[in-house]
Amino acid sequence: xxxxxxxxxxxxxxxxxxxxxxxxxxxxxxxxxxxxxxxxIEPEVGERLSACVDADSNPAVKVSFKDxxxxxxxxxxxxxxxxxxxxxxxxxTMEGFNATGFDIRKLxxxxxxxxxxxxxxxxxxKPCESAIVQKLKGTYGGARMPKGxxxxxxxxxQLMIDWIAEGASGADDE
Numbered sequence: 001x002x003x004x005x006x007x008x009x010x011x012x013x014x015x016x017x018x019x020x021x022x023x024x025x026x027x028x029x030x031x032x033x034x035x036x037x038x039x040x041i042e043p044e045v046g047e048r049l050s051a052c053v054d055a056d057s058n059p060a061v062k063v064s065f066k067d068x069x070x071x072x073x074x075x076x077x078x079x080x081x082x083x084x085x086x087x088x089x090x091x092x093t094m095e096g097f098n099a100t101g102f103d104i105r106k107l108x109x110x111x112x113x114x115x116x117x118x119x120x121x122x123x124x125x126k127p128c129e130s131a132i133v134q135k136l137k138g139t140y141g142g143a144r145m146p147k148g149x150x151x152x153x154x155x156x157x158q159l160m161i162d163w164i165a166e167g168a169s170g171a172d173d174e
Contacts, residue, residue, distance in 0.1 A: 048137065048138040048139055048144070049137040049138060049139070049157070050137065050139050052127065052128035052133065052137065052139075052161070053128070053161075054125070054126050054127055054128045054129075054165060055165055056162045056165040056166055057158055057161070057162055058162065059166075062166060063159055063162045063163040063166060064163075064170070065107055065163060065168075065169070065170035065174050066170060066171070066174040068159050068163070069159060069160060069163055070107075070174060072152065072156050072159070072160075073104055077156075079150060079152070079153055079156065080146055080149075080150050080151055080152045080153075080156065081146035081147075081148070081149065081150060082146075083096075083104045083145070083146060084104055084105070085146070086146070086147065087100075087102050087103060087104045088103065088104065088105055089103055089105075090105075095147075096147070100114035100115055100116055100117075101114040101115045102114030102115075102117065102121070106172060106173055106174065107170045107171065107172055107173070107174040108172035108173070110122065110132075111168075111172075113131065116131075117131040117132075117135075117140075122164060122168050123164070124164065124167045124168040125164070125165060125167055125168075126164070126165075127160070127161040127162075127164035127165050130164050132160065132164075133157070133160055133161055133164065136151070136152050136157055136160060137157065
């Protein structure tokens with residue numbers, strides 16, 4: 001092969017081929033080589049907050065799921081997108097529920113987790129190992145929750161961490 005001048009290249013046998021044919025072939029080979037790796041890429045959304053401590057920030061004050069965590073998840077406080085917008089089988093977009101099976105309507109179903117998290121969703125006494133904390137911080141893999149934000153602020157995240165550090169108590173119907 002000689003060189004590409006004015007959009008054509010001479011190949012063996014003095015055949016003239018357009019340069020883009022070679023560029024397209026090279027691009028297709030690169031795409032095929034990278035395709036398997038692309039299948040494992042999940043969307044990365046939101047800043048990752050990696051620091052985590054498996055301790056209650058204020059052991060003298062108990063956190064109530066019903067009174068403090070549930071209102072954040074339900075969107076009854078200003079700030080984050082309500083979890084139920086995606087993780088409910090009966091309301092919102094149902095995108096998160098359909099994709100993962102994670103249902104946040106009752107504490108019992110939250111404790112069950114979804115297809116990807118199951119028993120790891122809430123690990124009583126170990127907030128840093130709990131998938132729900134990791135998802136809220138963006139360290140579990142995939143999108144930080146709530147997907148696309150607005151995200152839980154530092155105080156709201158600390159409430160979740162403290163509640164789990166305290167043992168993640170609460171009635172199943174909360």
